[in-house]
Amino acid sequence: MSARLPIIVVGGGIAGLVTAIAAAPTPVLLLQRSPQSASRLAQGGIAAAVAANDSAQAHAHDTAVAGSFHNDAAIVDLLTRGAASAIHWLETLGVVFDRDADGNLQLAREGGHGQSRIVHAGGDATGARVMDALLAEARRSGHVTRWSSVEVDGLMLRGDHVCGVCLTREDGSREALHGRAVVIATGGIGGLFAQTSNPAEADGSGLALALTVAATMRDLEFVQFHPTALALPGRHSLPLVTEALRGAGARLLDSHGVPLMARVHPMEDLAPRDVVARRVWQAGRQGGAWLDARGIGSDFQRRFPTVFEMCMSHGIDPRQQPIPVTAAAHFHMGGIAVDADGCTSMPGLYAVGEVACNGVHGANRLASNSLLEGIVFGRRLGMRLRSLPDIIPGSGNFRLVRRGPALTTARLTQLRELLMAAMGPVRRRAVLREASQECLALAKEGWQGGVACALIEAALRRTHNLGAHHWEDAEMPGQGASLRQFA
Ligand SMILES: Cc1cc2nc3c(=O)[nH]c(=O)nc-3n(C[C@H](O)[C@H](O)[C@H](O)COP(=O)(O)OP(=O)(O)OC[C@H]3O[C@@H](n4cnc5c(N)ncnc54)[C@H](O)[C@@H]3O)c2cc1C
Numbered sequence: 001m002s003a004r005l006p007i008i009v010v011g012g013g014i015a016g017l018v019t020a021i022a023a024a025p026t027p028v029l030l031l032q033r034s035p036q037s038a039s040r041l042a043q044g045g046i047a048a049a050v051a052a053n054d055s056a057q058a059h060a061h062d063t064a065v066a067g068s069f070h071n072d073a074a075i076v077d078l079l080t081r082g083a084a085s086a087i088h089w090l091e092t093l094g095v096v097f098d099r100d101a102d103g104n105l106q107l108a109r110e111g112g113h114g115q116s117r118i119v120h121a122g123g124d125a126t127g128a129r130v131m132d133a134l135l136a137e138a139r140r141s142g143h144v145t146r147w148s149s150v151e152v153d154g155l156m157l158r159g160d161h162v163c164g165v166c167l168t169r170e171d172g173s174r175e176a177l178h179g180r181a182v183v184i185a186t187g188g189i190g191g192l193f194a195q196t197s198n199p200a201e202a203d204g205s206g207l208a209l210a211l212t213v214a215a216t217m218r219d220l221e222f223v224q225f226h227p228t229a230l231a232l233p234g235r236h237s238l239p240l241v242t243e244a245l246r247g248a249g250a251r252l253l254d255s256h257g258v259p260l261m262a263r264v265h266p267m268e269d270l271a272p273r274d275v276v277a278r279r280v281w282q283a284g285r286q287g288g289a290w291l292d293a294r295g296i297g298s299d300f301q302r303r304f305p306t307v308f309e310m311c312m313s314h315g316i317d318p319r320q321q322p323i324p325v326t327a328a329a330h331f332h333m334g335g336i337a338v339d340a341d342g343c344t345s346m347p348g349l350y351a352v353g354e355v356a357c358n359g360v361h362g363a364n365r366l367a368s369n370s371l372l373e374g375i376v377f378g379r380r381l382g383m384r385l386r387s388l389p390d391i392i393p394g395s396g397n398f399r400l401v402r403r404g405p406a407l408t409t410a411r412l413t414q415l416r417e418l419l420m421a422a423m424g425p426v427r428r429r430a431v432l433r434e435a436s437q438e439c440l441a442l443a444k445e446g447w448q449g450g451v452a453c454a455l456i457e458a459a460l461r462r463t464h465n466l467g468a469h470h471w472e473d474a475e476m477p478g479q480g481a482s483l484r485q486f487a
Pocket of ligand 1: 010011012013014015016031032033034035036037038039040041042043044045046047126127150151152153185186187188197198199201202205206240330331352353354355367368369370371372374
């Protein structure tokens with residue numbers, strides 16, 4: 001890295017990497033815990049209205065319907081209009097998307113989408129293929145320096161400007177670093193729940209950093225649960241059984257073999273995720289839920305190699321038997337409040353990807369919109385940061401604000417169970433209030449407790465049902481935000 005002051009990007013998933021690449025030629029120091037990320041696990045693909053009979057407006061409409069019209073319409077527009085060029089950009093970086101015999105992009109269909117528009121690579125290995133290409137580009141471009149095995153656990157301030165980070169290495173050594181800006185791209189919060197599709201490291205640490213400097217948060221109560229994680233009792237991080245299987249005709253069944261989604265929603269198995277997750281959650285309490293993908297037959301292994309291998313490694317042959325599934329914490333719609341360019345309420349601090357909330361997902365994310373979010377808004381942010389001067393922002397003395405200690409393993413397990421019961425697909429006031437008290441106690445012991453308190457407070461403040469936030473004991477009927485903004 002040159003001696004010039006870098007932009008510091010915390011997180012090496014799709015959002016952090018794209019931001020870093022797009023900031024060229026400004027030097028970037030990218031800090032990450034490990035090369036693992038949720039981005040690498042993404043199976044379904046990237047939503048993009050690239051078919052001749054599709055449009056960015058139709059994609060925006062589906063995004064808003066899934067989000068219960070709680071979305072920011074202008075931001076949704078940026079996302080869906082930017083999708084085709086995002087796919088083209090990835091192709092220029094070497095991503096080979098799956099095509100049919102005529103050379104057209106193969107488009108899969110997923111829940112909530114009015115038509116087939118999910119672009120994928122390597123069958124169900126889209127996240128890995130995209131991440132490999134981005135990493136290769138970051139290495140080629142020369143302006144990005146990556147440090148792995150570091151934990152960013154504090155921010156540096158000068159006046160009210162964020163101007164650096166503090167980090168701890170695996171050997172326990174600590175360092176404080178200056179940057180011309182700090183970008184938080186630390187991903188989601190699934191790791192704070194007892195069952196998740198996320199890696200355990202997706203634990204809301206970026207939210208904790210932002211909370212230490214009192215950055216504004218938005219929509220923290222909206223947590224999406226994936227309806228079809230592989231049910232492996234006792235396991236925390238569960239492999240995902242991709243929704244694209246339902247797009248290919250697989251059906252959810254209850255313990256009696258009765259279709260779960262019949263008469264629940266007009267789109268049945270392809271209903272929005274919150275609707276399906278609640279049904280699977282309820283079935284889980286009444287004997288279990290299964291995904292019957294036997295109809296895909298002998299083509300299964302070729303079309304869904306990742307799911308096939310994962311099922312077989314757990315003794316389940318999906319060509320011969322239904323797959324046991326459960327709802328698992330999957331995606332956080334809320335996060336650090338940002339504008340379209342990733343600016344937070346704190347000068348010098350930016351956020352992008354799942355940890356950020358610019359309003360694009362509303363109250364529930366449409367499937368396969370989040371890799372797209374990382375690309376579209378990562379590129380916008382990177383380009384904005386290019387023009388930052390080579391100086392430490394702010395004036396006055398420097399001070400470090402640390403996140404504080406982490407919970408012990410036993411306490412973290414307790415917190416995960418607590419959040420799963422209180423902040424799951426179906427919520428109850430009494431349970432949430434009790435959890436709030438327990439979390440206040442946990443917050444004194446570790447930073448994860450503080451994040452959990454913020455989530456619970458946000459959920460208690462939203463008194464009506466909206467999108468992924470669902471009260472079993474709702475005080476008022478569900479109400480969406482104005483439909484007029486999307487008219
Ligand atoms: C199993 C699975 C399948 C999915 N499938 C799809 C799909 O098909 N399509 C789609 O659009 N979306 C999908 N998603 C969602 C999507 O993958 C994520 O929302 C997206 O990848 C998040 O990207 P990100 O860059 O914000 O965070 P991540 O990819 O999670 O990266 C976070 C980074 O932050 C680092 N980090 C975290 N905390 C710290 C810290 N304190 N210090 C240093 N580094 C830190 C981590 O090491 C990591 O590098 C899926 C998610 C999962 C879990």
